[in-house]
Amino acid sequence: MSIEVHNLHQHYGETRAIDGVCMKLPDSAQVLALIGPSGGGKSTFLRLIGGIETPTSGTVIVDDQELPKEEEGLLDYRKSNGFLFQAFNLFPHLSALDNIILPLTEVHGWSRHKAEERAHEVVKRFYLEKHLEKHPEQLSGGQQQRVALARAVAHEPALLLLDEPTSALDPEMKAGVLDLIKELCDAGQRIVLSTHEMGFARQSADHVVFLAEGKILEEGKAEELFEASREPKVTQFLDRVMKW
Amino acid sequence: MKSFINALVSVILAVTFFFGFWVILDHDYDWAAIAPYSGNLFSGWLVTVGISLAALALSVVVAAVLTVAQLSSHRVPRVLSRAYVEIVRGTPLLTQILIGYYLIADAIGWDSRFGVGLVILSCFSGAYLSEIFRGGIESISKSQWLSARAIGLSEGQTYRFVVIPQAIRRVLPASAGQFANLIKDSSLLFVISVHEFTMQAREANANSFATFEAYLPLVMGYFILTFPISLLSRHLEKRFSYEH
Ligand SMILES: Nc1ncnc2c1ncn2[C@@H]1O[C@H](COP(=O)(O)OP(=O)(O)OP(=O)(O)O)[C@@H](O)[C@H]1O
Numbered sequence: 116m117s118i119e120v121h122n123l124h125q126h127y128g129e130t131r132a133i134d135g136v137c138m139k140l141p142d143s144a145q146v147l148a149l150i151g152p153s154g155g156g157k158s159t160f161l162r163l164i165g166g167i168e169t170p171t172s173g174t175v176i177v178d179d180q181e182l183p184k185e186e187e188g189l190l191d192y193r194k195s196n197g198f199l200f201q202a203f204n205l206f207p208h209l210s211a212l213d214n215i216i217l218p219l220t221e222v223h224g225w226s227r228h229k230a231e232e233r234a235h236e237v238v239k240r241f242y243l244e245k246h247l248e249k250h251p252e253q254l255s256g257g258q259q260q261r262v263a264l265a266r267a268v269a270h271e272p273a274l275l276l277l278d279e280p281t282s283a284l285d286p287e288m289k290a291g292v293l294d295l296i297k298e299l300c301d302a303g304q305r306i307v308l309s310t311h312e313m314g315f316a317r318q319s320a321d322h323v324v325f326l327a328e329g330k331i332l333e334e335g336k337a338e339e340l341f342e343a344s345r346e347p348k349v350t351q352f353l354d355r356v357m358k359w
Numbered sequence: 360m361k362s363f364i365n366a367l368v369s370v371i372l373a374v375t376f377f378f379g380f381w382v383i384l385d386h387d388y389d390w391a392a393i394a395p396y397s398g399n400l401f402s403g404w405l406v407t408v409g410i411s412l413a414a415l416a417l418s419v420v421v422a423a424v425l426t427v428a429q430l431s432s433h434r435v436p437r438v439l440s441r442a443y444v445e446i447v448r449g450t451p452l453l454t455q456i457l458i459g460y461y462l463i464a465d466a467i468g469w470d471s472r473f474g475v476g477l478v479i480l481s482c483f484s485g486a487y488l489s490e491i492f493r494g495g496i497e498s499i500s501k502s503q504w505l506s507a508r509a510i511g512l513s514e515g516q517t518y519r520f521v522v523i524p525q526a527i528r529r530v531l532p533a534s535a536g537q538f539a540n541l542i543k544d545s546s547l548l549f550v551i552s553v554h555e556f557t558m559q560a561r562e563a564n565a566n567s568f569a570t571f572e573a574y575l576p577l578v579m580g581y582f583i584l585t586f587p588i589s590l591l592s593r594h595l596e597k598r599f600s601y602e603h
Pocket residue numbers: 127130131132151152153154155156157158159160279
């Protein structure tokens with residue numbers, strides 16, 4: 116996977132959510148994890164890489180293509196990706212099945228029949244067969260996140276972006292969703308995720324970026340960063356979050 | 360203290376009800392006096408039902424146009440529709456009927472009382488309805504927009520598949536209430552001699568001098584229209600409140 120970021124800025128009024136980020140991901144990396152303190156800019160960075168927002172300045176280059184700045188081109192780029200947020204991903208007026216089908220038919224132009232077939236495949240893979248007809252409010256948080264994940268991968272996205280996909284879940288549901296994400300990693304899915312689950316990041320990510328105050332404090336191979344960080348701030352952060 | 364106020368309120372209510380019923384029951388009814396006008400009363404009731412239904416349909420159209428204008432990204436339609444809504448809501452319906460009929464309709468040479476009354480009522484009700492619609496659309500949370508954007512829906516598709524279907528459920532109870540208002544408001548059309556229910560009751564009263572016998576059916580005639588709507592509105596409110 117090739118992601119390059121040049122002098123990226125994203126400012127919201129006075130807040131510099133992303134404040135001059137440069138990064139070049141090694142081609143060998145398949146899973147990139149963003150970690151760091153709350154408010155450090157992880158979600159913003161993900162939205163920029165995913166083409167959900169356009170940056171104040173700077174460029175993002177994915178697979179040698181610079182992300183367009185105008186909405187139309189950006190929309191096409193977004194269609195090729197999958198995105199999962201912390202919570203509230205699903206549309207409450209649609210059943211689980213229709214949540215998965217809607218983007219397939221309306222965004223990707225599949226026939227209803229083909230979309231249904233595909234939806235049933237992913238639903239089976241994610242152990243959701245029993246919940247197809249339920250609406251989001253009838254599903255547990257973990258089930259909702261699994262449906263949302265199924266929707267995000269149903270069209271086989273080139274890049275899957277996950278923003279703290281489990282931080283709103285109970286520990287038990289967390290494990291279920293993380294298992295699925297791990298399966299996707301092992302199946303070769305290219306993923307960029309932000310997470311507070313250090314254990315998970317360490318196990319599944321090839322490359323880790325530590326973001327704080329809108330800047331990259333440190334980046335590197337997962338094992339190097341977790342075992343032998345050179346940045347005192349990063350070591351401190353890791354010590355604190357790994358303590359319990 | 361609280362129980363004293365409760366007791367006082369109960370007594371006042373009981374006395375008022377008793378007095379009301381006593382006046383109604385004690386009256387020496389002469390239904391024969393009103394009998395010759397019963398056909399007129401019924402046809403007036405039908406006109407009221409008809410004009411209310413037609414105005415309902417037309418006011419939904421007016422409201423839809425106003426809502427689109429208010430949500431527009433251009434300033435001109437936004438300002439114009441805002442001004443329209445404020446003026447309509449800030450002036451009495453009676454004034455609008457008089458001006459609409461004697462000035463505007465007269466100027467363009469249109470003298471169908473029913474037609475003019477219908478249009479005025481629709482323009483009036485449409486302004487209120489558009490506020491309900493706008494509120495419904497704006498009540499759809501940002502996370503829904505973000506989700507829609509992330510799966511690659513365009514703005515138009517987001518309205519069509521995500522925002523409007525949810526907004527409709529939310530505005531149904533208030534819209535039903537507005538329909539009940541419309542039925543009651545149509546009674547003011549007697550000032551331009553539309554032969555609706557109130558007009559017929561007034562005429563029956565003037566000709567027969569049987570005030571009670573003319574106005575009691577009037578009250579009942581409106582109530583059997585508005586009460587089911589009020590029940591429906593409350594039912595819808597309850598039903599959709601479970602969903603969120
Ligand atoms: N849409 C926005 N408008 C204004 N400020 C924003 C917006 N999005 C993010 N910010 C601000 O930008 C900074 C970075 O936020 P961001 O959500 O990217 O951090 P984060 O690393 O994802 O934090 P967390 O771990 O709590 O999710 C924060 O100070 C936040 O308040």
